Amino acid sequence: MPRDLALAVLNRADSSQGFQERYLETSFEENPGLSERDRAFIVHLVQGVLRWQIRLDWIVKQAVRFPFKNIEPPTLNILRIALYQIFFMDRVPESAAVNEAVKQAKGACNKHVAGFVNGILRHICREKDRVSFPDPDRERVLYLSVSYSYPLWLVEKWISELGPDAAERLLDAGNRIPNTVIRGNTLKTDRQGLLERLNEEGVTGTTSLYSPEGVTLEGLKGPVNRLTAFKEGLFQVQGEAAQIGSYLLSPRPGDSVLDVCAGLGGKSTHLAAIMEDKGFILALDKTRSRLISLLQSSIRLGTGSVKPVVADARGPLTTFLKHPFDKILLDGPCSGLGVISKNPDIKLTKRVGDIKRLARLQTTILNQAVHLLKREGKMLYLTCTISKDENEGVVEGFLEANGEMALENLKSTIPEWGLDLIDDSGFFRTLPHIHGMEGFFGALFTKI
Numbered sequence: 162m163p164r165d166l167a168l169a170v171l172n173r174a175d176s177s178q179g180f181q182e183r184y185l186e187t188s189f190e191e192n193p194g195l196s197e198r199d200r201a202f203i204v205h206l207v208q209g210v211l212r213w214q215i216r217l218d219w220i221v222k223q224a225v226r227f228p229f230k231n232i233e234p235p236t237l238n239i240l241r242i243a244l245y246q247i248f249f250m251d252r253v254p255e256s257a258a259v260n261e262a263v264k265q266a267k268g269a270c271n272k273h274v275a276g277f278v279n280g281i282l283r284h285i286c287r288e289k290d291r292v293s294f295p296d297p298d299r300e301r302v303l304y305l306s307v308s309y310s311y312p313l314w315l316v317e318k319w320i321s322e323l324g325p326d327a328a329e330r331l332l333d334a335g336n337r338i339p340n341t342v343i344r345g346n347t348l349k350t351d352r353q354g355l356l357e358r359l360n361e362e363g364v365t366g367t368t369s370l371y372s373p374e375g376v377t378l379e380g381l382k383g384p385v386n387r388l389t390a391f392k393e394g395l396f397q398v399q400g401e402a403a404q405i406g407s408y409l410l411s412p413r414p415g416d417s418v419l420d421v422c423a424g425l426g427g428k429s430t431h432l433a434a435i436m437e438d439k440g441f442i443l444a445l446d447k448t449r450s451r452l453i454s455l456l457q458s459s460i461r462l463g464t465g466s467v468k469p470v471v472a473d474a475r476g477p478l479t480t481f482l483k484h485p486f487d488k489i490l491l492d493g494p495c496s497g498l499g500v501i502s503k504n505p506d507i508k509l510t511k512r513v514g515d516i517k518r519l520a521r522l523q524t525t526i527l528n529q530a531v532h533l534l535k536r537e538g539k540m541l542y543l544t545c546t547i548s549k550d551e552n553e554g555v556v557e558g559f560l561e562a563n564g565e566m567a568l569e570n571l572k573s574t575i576p577e578w579g580l581d582l583i584d585d586s587g588f589f590r591t592l593p594h595i596h597g598m599e600g601f602f603g604a605l606f607t608k609i
Contacts, residue, residue, distance in 0.1 A: 212505035334593035414439035426455030433464035499600025
């Protein structure tokens with residue numbers, strides 16, 4: 162059954178980022194009797210196939226004697242699930258992976274397809290140590306694309322922006338299964354108190370390298386929201402780079418803050434905690450369901466200063482917002498290339514054309530938000546991507562179009578513990594292969 166549910170999730174794949182998380186959640190809701198072990202196995206299979214799909218497909222292409230495109234998607238997903246187990250899961254015997262795949266083919270397809278699946282997988286098992294990959298010297302980009310399972314356009318982009326050695330280290334870092342990182346809620350506890358509470362529930366936590374509230378969880382079994390400490394609002398799941406991002410805006414108690422693209426509210430509630438829940442945070446998002454989740458989190462965490470409002474930040478915000486804000490946070494829609502380890506589907510859903518499209522969208526939102534910033538107010542532009550077009554490119558275009566805005570060097574505002582994360586241009590920048598956390602970028606503007 163776990164393999165069947167994993168197959169069902171993969172068969173529903175679409176082009177939207179994070180589709181596997183939504184479909185996994187739906188699958189678990191529809192099958193409440195699943196054990197924690199089965200749930201973990203399903204997640205492992207789905208994310209593993211997405212993480213390594215390009216490499217798995219290359220292996221299939223070497224084994225078939227007809228055009229790869231002729232393989233029906235459901236059949237191909239059966240092969241991918243089996244091959245992921247064969248090549249990446251030592252605890253699953255090859256025979257078990259093959260037999261379960263044949264059963265799936267018989268159930269979902271027909272005897273002819275089941276025979277094809279059986280034959281291909283057994284052939285690959287026999288030739289497992291002799292699979293042919295691109296030559297690393299003569300076809301370097303293709304070799305990196307297949308070996309690390311990334312689209313060619315992204316490998317080429319990162320080589321051109323970072324250099325070949327750094328690009329390869331980044332590709333490798335993006336394939337590591339990330340640990341769960343949480344942010345302690347300082348409105349209710351301190352980090353030491355949180356660590357003690359987690360330990361009482363059988364979960365070991367280690368302190369993050371930079372964020373003063375960050376904790377990396379170890380030995381967690383089952384979903385994090387089952388923990389009593391979570392239900393009591395002692396912490397929020399949030400990556401370390403995202404936690405640091407809130408500090409870049411330097412919010413103070415009593416400030417009025419606009420979070421333009423609030424999403425699920427991780428940063429909104431963090432800003433509220435930094436401000437001791439004194440002040441006003443307006444959390445905008447165009448998706449009502451996200452704001453409902455934000456409101457639920459805010460109630461759990463005790464951040465009453467956060468007020469969610471449904472609005473599309475691409476439109477003229479001044480039509481309904483009449484008072485300017487002290488601080489504005491824009492963590493805009495981006496390609497997410499810095500969070501591939503957490504969301505491996507990004508490798509498959511993003512296209513080269515998305516980069517410039519998203520950069521234009523981010524610029525549009527910045528140009529709308531700037532009208533709501535007070536004189537001498539500060540606006541933080543934050544992304545979770547590793548893309549110059551969406552980062553430095555957007556900053557440059559925004560400054561050219563808005564003469565009253567000045568770029569600040571974040572070294573003058575970030576706490577001392579974060580100085581290593583500010584580059585020579587004054588930008589906040591984290592890279593998975595260097596800092597061991599998700600890839601983020603931040604730029605701070607002041608209205609002069």
